Amino acid sequence: MGYDLMAGTGEVWPHLLEANPHISQITAVDLSAGMHQLAMKRLHAMRAHRIDFIEDDVLASNLPAASADFVVSTFGLKTFNAEQQRKLAQLTARVLKPGGRFAFIEASDPRGWWLRGLYLFHLKVVLPLVERLLLRGANDFAMIGTYSTNFGDARVFVDMLRAQGLNAEFRKAFFGCATIACGAKPVLGSADMNDAAI
Ligand SMILES: C[S@@+](CC[C@H](N)C(=O)[O-])C[C@H]1O[C@@H](n2cnc3c(N)ncnc32)[C@H](O)[C@@H]1O
Structure with a gap:
């Protein structure tokens, strides 16, 4: 257990x-x-x-x-x-x-990874936008990029x-x-x- x-x-x-x-x-x-x-x-x-x-x-x-x-x-x-x-x-x-x-x-935060910038752009901009547009204004992922980099x-x-x-x-x-x-x-x-x- x-x-x-x-x-x-x-x-x-x-x-x-x-x-x-x-x-x-x-x-x-x-x-x-x-x-x-x-x-x-x-x-x-x-x-x-x-x-x-x-x-x-x-x-x-x-x-x-x-x-x-x-x-x-x-x-x-x-x-x-x-x-x-x-x-x-x-x-x-x-x-x-x-x-x-x-x-x-x-x-x-994948520090040192050469695609980090692109990944964070996806996390901070693309994902929240897609979520807002396609999931009826949901914002579960709105802060995930910020939380990840702060963490x-x-x-x-x-x-x-x-x-x-x-x-x-x-x-x-x-x-x-x-x-x-x-x-x-x-x-x-x-x-x-x-x-x-x-
Ligand atoms: C980001 S979700 C993660 C959920 C799940 N583990 C997953 O992988 O999808 C965070 C969860 O933690 C719970 N939570 C946040 N703070 C907590 C606390 N102090 N004690 C118990 N649960 C907490 C929330 O209710 C929420 O269900």
Whole structure:
């Protein structure tokens, strides 16, 4: 069992469950129960028996310690400031069981990529325009370019996860347009070592 933090409409669940058929349950955690219920009805009816939901604020969460074999989170980091990211790193370290794994992915600024200018033009100008014109004035992507460049990449978050005692690594996807913080909680972390010494 594991958590999808800031799960939204659960876009990642089909991929997660297909790649890991042994997963018995994903517990979606989000501020919005309404969005979750709608997504369950429209997108996830066929996998509803493997999805649970907890309405919760990940920045002030009482999710139980050592309750998860894995934590995933997709595209929820970029609007968080440094202090909020630190709280998320703390929560991840707390809820994972020793040996539990985690992966966060976020839209990022592909610094150093020769097509960066074109990509950011697409993100900041083309995508919001297409969305406004073709999706009846929707503005879900209006700020994604700004959020991505403000966020930078997942390197800082990787350092925060390491500061919480997790083994974390940084990865790039698609030339750095998305970046990943992933890894595991050590089986014998400092708390376990203290126990072992007693
Ligand atoms: C950009 S969406 C990402 C949704 C989904 N993970 C995806 O990949 O499409 C951000 C989600 O985070 C949720 N969220 C934002 N702040 C939160 C918080 N403090 N605690 C829990 N959920 C939060 C929002 O309700 C929203 O569903």
